[in-house]
Amino acid sequence: MPVPTPLTDEERAVYEWQIWIDDFGEQGQERLKGASVLISRIGGLGGVVAYELAAAGIGKLVLAHAGNVKPSDLNRQLLMTHDWLGKPRVESAERRLKELNPRLEIVAVPENVSEANAPGLVDQVDLVVDCAPLFEERFAMNRAAVVQGKPIVECAMYDLDFSLTSVIPGQTPCLACLTPEQPPAWKREFPVFGAVSGAVGCLAAMEAIKILAGLGEPLAGTLLSCDLRSMQFSRRSIRRNPACAVCGGGS
Numbered sequence: 001m002p003v004p005t006p007l008t009d010e011e012r013a014v015y016e017w018q019i020w021i022d023d024f025g026e027q028g029q030e031r032l033k034g035a036s037v038l039i040s041r042i043g044g045l046g047g048v049v050a051y052e053l054a055a056a057g058i059g060k061l062v063l064a065h066a067g068n069v070k071p072s073d074l075n076r077q078l079l080m081t082h083d084w085l086g087k088p089r090v091e092s093a094e095r096r097l098k099e100l101n102p103r104l105e106i107v108a109v110p111e112n113v114s115e116a117n118a119p120g121l122v123d124q125v126d127l128v129v130d131c132a133p134l135f136e137e138r139f140a141m142n143r144a145a146v147v148q149g150k151p152i153v154e155c156a157m158y159d160l161d162f163s164l165t166s167v168i169p170g171q172t173p174c175l176a177c178l179t180p181e182q183p184p185a186w187k188r189e190f191p192v193f194g195a196v197s198g199a200v201g202c203l204a205a206m207e208a209i210k211i212l213a214g215l216g217e218p219l220a221g222t223l224l225s226c227d228l229r230s231m232q233f234s235r236r237s238i239r240r241n242p243a244c245a246v247c248g249g250g251s
């Protein structure tokens, strides 16, 4: 977990309105300043997570996303701009985040998470937010984070539905407990509005802030599912799989 880092007067001024939150306070802000977060993909979902964490005063973000900005990114990937079409996504993201928070340290990695790079990426941070659409990336991230004991905020969306949970290794189910194998019907490209990825991105950023600052009750062992067509939100308890190949299950 993060080592609290003292604030400057400028930071006290910038974060004043959130420092007023009683159970967060200057101590919580110092923890965010000392914190580092890896975001796997910074598209519709991860871009909003990154933007909210940059605004909240996280000290360091490691951003992993391969490829260049495409026209079809622009309905939801809010860190990507028209003038950056055809150029690397991580560069557009870094530029936009620095405009918002020039104090933020950014490690921009122009690669998607894989079995090969996941351990090294996870090793650089206190917490991971998994916003990748492909299960091979998500499984690699889950495995590395569970081995290193780092919390993961897990997000998924499709159409107007999304779900969210937080994995605390050793305490809660991991991704492989919930989904041991890729669902057969899973597709790389899927229907979604930017307002849906933005909604789940904001909730995921709040989960990350809560876990890092020790605030409130994260969705540990609970799956939040939301249907934005009918605005129905539901929660259910989830259990570790004793036979899980990644976390070894629970007692």
Ligand SMILES: [Zn+2]
Binding pocket: 173, 174, 175, 176, 177, 178, 240, 241, 244, 245, 246, 247, 248, 249
């Ligand atoms: Zn597991």
